[in-house]
Amino acid sequence: MEAVGFIPASQQEVITDKTVTWSAPSNIALVKYWGKYDPQIPANPSLSFTLNNCKTKTSVALTHKNLGSDKHAQEFSFEFSFEGAPKPDFHPKIASFFTRVVDYLPFLKAYHIIIHSENTFPHSSGIASSASAMAALSLCLLELSNEFSSSGPNNFSEDFYAKASFLARLGSGSAARSIRGPLMQWGKTAVFESSQDLIAVPFNQELAPIFKNFQDTILLVDKGEKVVSSTVGHGLMKNHPFAEARFQQAHDQLAVLTESLVSGNMEKFIEVVESEALTLHAMMLTSDPYFILMKPGTLSIIEKIWAFRKLTLIPVCFTLDAGANVHLLYPEMHKDELLQFIENELVAYCQNGQYICDQVGSGSISHTEAP
Numbered sequence: 001m002e003a004v005g006f007i008p009a010s011q012q013e014v015i016t017d018k019t020v021t022w023s024a025p026s027n028i029a030l031v032k033y034w035g036k037y038d039p040q041i042p043a044n045p046s047l048s049f050t051l052n053n054c055k056t057k058t059s060v061a062l063t064h065k066n067l068g069s070d071k072h073a074q075e076f077s078f079e080f081s082f083e084g085a086p087k088p089d090f091h092p093k094i095a096s097f098f099t100r101v102v103d104y105l106p107f108l109k110a111y112h113i114i115i116h117s118e119n120t121f122p123h124s125s126g127i128a129s130s131a132s133a134m135a136a137l138s139l140c141l142l143e144l145s146n147e148f149s150s151s152g153p154n155n156f157s158e159d160f161y162a163k164a165s166f167l168a169r170l171g172s173g174s175a176a177r178s179i180r181g182p183l184m185q186w187g188k189t190a191v192f193e194s195s196q197d198l199i200a201v202p203f204n205q206e207l208a209p210i211f212k213n214f215q216d217t218i219l220l221v222d223k224g225e226k227v228v229s230s231t232v233g234h235g236l237m238k239n240h241p242f243a244e245a246r247f248q249q250a251h252d253q254l255a256v257l258t259e260s261l262v263s264g265n266m267e268k269f270i271e272v273v274e275s276e277a278l279t280l281h282a283m284m285l286t287s288d289p290y291f292i293l294m295k296p297g298t299l300s301i302i303e304k305i306w307a308f309r310k311l312t313l314i315p316v317c318f319t320l321d322a323g324a325n326v327h328l329l330y331p332e333m334h335k336d337e338l339l340q341f342i343e344n345e346l347v348a349y350c351q352n353g354q355y356i357c358d359q360v361g362s363g364s365i366s367h368t369e370a371p
């Protein structure tokens with residue numbers, strides 16, 4: 001697949017009397033994407049669980065723009081509100097996303113675009129919302145483009161979702177994996193013949209039953225802004241002394257993880273998932289300049305999880321994003337014991353005792369109302 005394949009043949013006609021709405025979930029990577037090339041091409045393949053409860057819901061409407069004689073005025077014209085209030089701080093991110101996708105959505109310059117967005121998870125929880133936000137926005141813009149409108153809100157095709165993933169990737173790499181579920185793979189690798197750098201694709205094998213409704217409880221250790229953004233972190237992989245070994249490791253771990261997801265081998269699953277989390281942070285610790293996103297509470301929680309697992313033999317493990325929060329991953333059948341463990345031993349390390357209960361989900365949903 002080539003990027004030019006997503007460029008429409010002619011200037012698209014779009015629907016102007018309609019508001020489209022999509023919700024898209026967040027996702028948690030099991031094999032981590034860390035390092036990229038222009039334009040948002042991952043340096044290594046990744047694999048993620050799509051979440052179910054942590055979502056962004058976005059509505060987009062178009063109105064005619066006052067173009068005067070210039071039918072394709074150079075500047076984008078849009079307004080953005082988040083949870084009911086205008087959010088000018090988000091404008092630069094949206095404008096740069098529009099710049100990256102305008103070749104694929106040429107109507108963007110011809111209309112005034114009104115965007116409303118909200119998250120189901122608490123704002124400033126330290127959970128990155130760029131994946132769910134960029135996925136939801138991409139789906140809305142794509143639905144508005146005429147090519148697909150004729151298929152109707154409940155009849156979105158494989159091509160529609162492929163293009164949505166392509167667009168979302170240009171907003172935020174990991175957003176490519178937030179379009180569908182329950183498990184998404186992104187980045188070319190010999191492990192999957194269907195793998196691609198330009199879009200994420202659903203994991204194409206049958207998951208072992210133990211992963212059905214797999215739980216992710218997100219322990220909010222630190223809800224503040226990250227000291228180093230993902231963009232900067234990805235950039236630091238360029239001259240990283242361990243980059244090549246790390247990228248190769250991701251391919252290797254992906255192969256092992258794939259086997260364990262199919263066979264239900266929890267020991268291997270845990271080994272790879274925890275190694276990936278720690279390797280991600282090891283890359284940060286060894287970047288130039290180095291940085292630390294974990295907090296003391298992150299390490300205390302990891303120690304508690306290891307002790308709990310040793311004592312109970314319950315197959316629970318952790319993963320980390322680019323931040324201090326800990327994702328606790330475990331089979332649904334152990335939910336009660338785990339929630340008890342969290343209440344007894346882990347909430348003490350969570351900011352204001354907060355955590356979010358989520359589980360694996362099936363991806364984005366259209367909420368566009370029929371005309």
Ligand code: PMV
Pocket residue numbers: 028029031032033034046128130172173174175230231234280321322
């Ligand atoms: O999508 P970005 O640029 O925010 O990068 C996300 C990177 C990690 O969350 C750390 C790993 C991943 O694969 O999601």
